[in-house]
Every structure is written in C-alpha cells, then in structure tokens.
Amino acid sequence: MAQDKGASTGASGKRVLVTGGSRGIGLAIVQRLVEDGATVVAAARGEAPDLPDGVRLVRADVGTPEGVQHLAEETLNLLGGVDVLVNNAGGASSGGMPHLGGFASIPDEVWVEALMTNYLSAVRLDRAVLPSMIKQGSGVIIQMASTVALRPTPALLHYGAAKAALVNYAKGLATEVAPHGIRVNSLLPGLTKTSAMDLVAQNLVEATGQGSDEINDMMIQAEGSPMKGVTEAADVADLVSFLASDRAARIAGASYVIDAGALPQV
Secondary structure (H helix, E strand, O other): OOOOOOOOOOOOOOEEEEEOOOOHHHHHHHHHHHHHOOEEEEEEOOOOOOOOOOOEEEEOOOOOHHHHHHHHHHHHHHHOOOOEEEEOOOOOOHHHOOOOOOHHHOOHHHHHHHHHHHHHHHHHHHHHHHHHHHHHOOEEEEEEOOHHHOOOOHHHHHHHHHHHHHHHHHHHHHHHHHHHOEEEEEEEEOOEEOHHHHHHHHHHHHHHOOOHHHHHHHHHHHHOOOOOOOEEHHHHHHHHHHHHOHHHOOOOOOEEEEOOOOOOOO
16 A cells, blocks of 8 residues: 555654664764654763753663663653664774774674674664564664675674674564564665764874874775765664654665665665
C-alpha cells in the first residue's frame, strides 16, 4: 500500500532516544529531530551544554551494562516509551588517535573498548528497549555504523571490525522484529566534519609533524570521494530524520552509506 500523502516527513510527535547525543553527529541528529517536533532524550557520559531547549539529558556510559540499564530505565520513566532509538554512541579509540602501527599496535584493551562501545552498547540497549516497542507494536531502531565497516584500514581495524559486527547484527535483528512492526536499519557515514575529525587531525599533526592543512587534505584524499569537501553532520541527521519518519515505513534491514560517493558500488 502506498504511504498516505499526509504521513509525517520527520519524527513529529515521536519519543526519541539518541546515544552519544551531546556532540558531533549525535548532536546534529538531536537538533534535527527536535526541529521535526520529536520529544528527545540525549544520552552522554558528561555535560552537554549545546543541547537544544527541551531536550532531556541522561548521563550514562553505554559502554557498560550498568550504564545501559540506567539509561533505559531513566528514558522509559521520562518518556513512557520509545518510538525511535538511535544507537549513535561510539568512536575509534580513546583520545581520537588512530593506531599508526597497524594491527600489531592495537592492544587488547582497545579491542575490548571498541566492541563494548560500538557494538555491545547497541545490543544491550536494544534488549532493554525492545520489549516496550513490541508491546506498543511499533518502533524504529537506527544503528550508526561507519564505512570503515566495509573498507577497514589497518589503523582503525578494531573500530571497523566492531562496526561490521553492528551492521551484520542490525540485519538479523531487523528480520526478527519486523513482524512486530519494528524497523531496524543501519547508517554508514564516511569521513564527516565533526569535532572528532578535528581531534584526529590535530593528533596526526602532533604525531607526524605535518601541517594541519596537509593532514586535512590527506584525510580527504584517503577517503576518495569524487565530490568536493566532506560530509557534514547535518547531512547524516537528514537521513536519520527520513528513516525515523512514516515515509520510510517499508524500509527495514537496509544499510545506507552516506560518504559523498566514496563507495559508489555499495
């Protein structure tokens, strides 16, 4: 059946939880969904001074089981339920520094951190929130992965492996929960202009002695996009807005690459 022309073009009226919502892509998603008319809870480990008015912050470390449980309980108490869950929390490594020595330079604790933060955090939060979605007979889960899941690099092998696991998991979960009216999809942003990208660039400047312009050019060239510039966080937020909306009612189990054409074959 074709979607009703009056269907929501955004997340208007929906109750939304965004992890990692205090900065970067997560903050852009929060801002966009608030503009859509959603009621939003943002999760972050620390303070979040840039959140839009009306957004409620829950401080939690989703890299731990206790943090996930606390976040789920607080969010369900605040909102009474969750219509849209955006599992955005994650990152390449503490301090924003790639492991330039490749595979052999990545210690066990970094592998564990990558899996806990980028993969198991989503699995645990889905497990905590899905019962309420199943009870209400609807819901949207968006897993924020990365193009590194499809094109891993030696310096980010731990991060790419965790995000690849997340994409595979999202596909299987989508099949399981679709009969309950719940849609699960994953997004794979490429190089995106955020404070995290700036931190990586600054650390590379310090590690290599090259200039900031050189490093930024190197990062863009390594991405291999045929389009000028890099993806903006707002571009990713626009896609999240669509997938959270009723316009995407028949989209489930999909993986969307947004990287300015660097991986056009996907």
